[in-house]
Amino acid sequence: MSIPAEAFVLPPAGRGSLQQRIRQMVTEGILAGRFRPGQRMPSSRGLAEHLGISRITVTLSYAELVSSDYLTARGRSGYFVSENAPRAPDMPARGPRAESPDVARLLAGRVLAAGQVDRPADWEAYPYSFIYGQADATLFDHQNWRLCAVRALGRRDFATLTQDYYDRDDPLLIEHVLRSILPRRGIAAEPDEVLLTLGAQNGLWLASQVLLGPGRRAAVENPCYSGLRGVLAATGTEILPVDVDADGLPPEAVPKGVDAVFTTASHQCPTNATMPLERRLALLEAAGREGFVIVEDDYEFEMSFLKPVSPALKSLDSDGRVIYAGSFSKSVFPGMRLGYLVGPASFIRAARALRLTTLRHPPGHIQRTVAYFLSLGHYDALINRMRTAYRRRRQAMEEAIRDNGLVVAGQGGFGGSSFWMRAPATVNTEVLAERLRAEGVLIEPGRVFFDPESAPRNYYRLAYSSTPPVRIPEGIARIARAIRQGAG
Structure with missing residues (x-):
């Protein structure tokens, strides 16, 4: 029995090269049990036409899958799922999730989550991301x-x-x-x-x-x-x-x-x-x-x-x-x-x-x-490149902060990669951060850094490690505008 080309959907772009994505598509189907040992794969021409890619890319991907024993080639007959291909074990479906009260008893009093800065997983998708500690791919060697x-x-x-x-x-x-x-x-x-x-x-x-x-x-x-x-x-x-x-x-x-x-x-x-x-x-x-x-x-x-x-x-x-x-x-x-x-x-x-x-x-x-x-010596070269870039970004942020009338609570004298900011006492920066997300701006509210018993809510941190200088002025302007409009 042949597997139709329509059964294959490429993983999203960004998950490796085309060959790697084809390999992932096939291996996941085999491991999930959708493609069975002995089943015939679509021809390289047919799969290429279905996916809208070149035939040679499919042929090279099939060759890689043969070398790792996911597929086997049978002369002029084409490619088949190998009898020796890895497969997931057949396990009976488990029942509904349950939680024993004994687990809750043993967890009582445990520290399960510490206060952490809320950093969205898709922070790179925001045009004005002032999230601390993230790497900039343009600087890395x-x-x-x-x-x-x-x-x-x-x-x-x-x-x-x-x-x-x-x-x-x-x-x-x-x-x-x-x-x-x-x-x-x-x-x-x-x-x-x-x-x-x-x-x-x-x-x-x-x-x-x-x-x-x-x-x-x-x-x-x-x-x-x-x-x-x-x-x-x-x-x-x-x-x-x-x-x-x-x-x-x-x-x-x-x-x-x-x-x-x-x-x-x-x-x-x-x-x-x-x-x-x-x-x-x-x-x-x-x-x-x-x-x-x-x-x-x-x-x-x-x-x-x-x-x-x-x-x-x-x-x-x-x-x-x-x-x-x-x-x-x-x-x-x-x-x-x-x-x-x-x-x-x-x-x-x-x-x-x-x-x-x-x-x-x-x-x-x-x-x-x-x-x-x-x-x-690559580490030292990387550090020098980062220092040069950070110096430019810091200067751009200093100018934007000054031009927009924002208040710096701490910036240090040696460098670093962030500014510690103070908003007016009436501003809750957690609310401000939510408002700014809708405008493509990410900031870090400061409450989690303080003793919970007396934490003020009007501090926030702005980092520039992953923000190109060209975007800094507009991002800072949006923060200042939101504060003036009473956000938070």
Whole structure:
């Protein structure tokens, strides 16, 4: 029995080349059981005419499917679904969904969702997207990243790609983190003082799980990174907010009796304030006097393009009190999910043991690809390109904000990729954000960054990492117009 050409519908454009989409169309039909072993496929000419594509494209796709044993060729008879083709197991249909009350009982009191910025999945479809942390495809070095990834897939690196490292990390990547990344922040470390993580969020989770728990207290900046409170709440730790000022976290405001202080000293999230050197030294002195540990989230230090950044807190740490969390998410791309922790060897051993019980280690192929990207100089070239682009975008946004009379609450002095904004006290920026979406503008309401007990609703964040300069003035103008019209 032949399969009619009309049974095939190409997946949407954007999901690979035409050949890849034809392969996906056929394999999904076979795995779903719609196409059975032994059934004859449409002729390459017939399928090409139905899909409106060239016959050679279909022929090449069929050849690929034969090589992977989804199809088989029978001389002049054409192509057939292979008897050896993978197939989904026949499983009986399950009954209606149900939820046991015992599951609800066990979930009681658990932190199931932390306050997060509402970022629509289709943010790229908005012409004026000021969403923080997203990558710009026009800046990324696709060609050299692909070459590094292909090299990491080669036979020479087969063990790195396939073996289970258990609790270890790729020594080549660790070498370049020690030799290239950390010295830029003034940090000297040994291999047993570094642990790779699945991004900064995972690093903060590991640190909080190792250091904190019920009966312990942690001071956090207010406002702060929106995901941090959820990470800490999941441990049962008491969370104590400390209001930041124009210079970041005031050491004298840290409550007595805390076990840990979490800070974004170099580029405060979200206000962009930079903690001066004198205050950094005062915080370290307070840590030694009061007996607490500092967790430093240095998430955006590579984006310092206006002037050099101050030394990291970790670089000033003489008695092993600072746990340093870094990430490649902002400097390469966020979907890679790769970061690192630096701390005393005893802390890293504990964090490594915990990581082993949850994810073992980040994927070996990603680690080796990043190692090559660093060692061949592509990373530094990418950073320079991003800094140049961000400087232009920042200038365009500064001018647009000034021309439209908007109020900047914090912009930092070293660079970064965003502005922290304040609307009039009567404006609810969550309502404002909904109104602006209808006009093609995305902003980030600021309430989720604050302590829930006293969160103001008139702050918002504007980022320019993925917004071309030509679109910035009109986007800012629309925000200003909506605020003047009383939206929110």
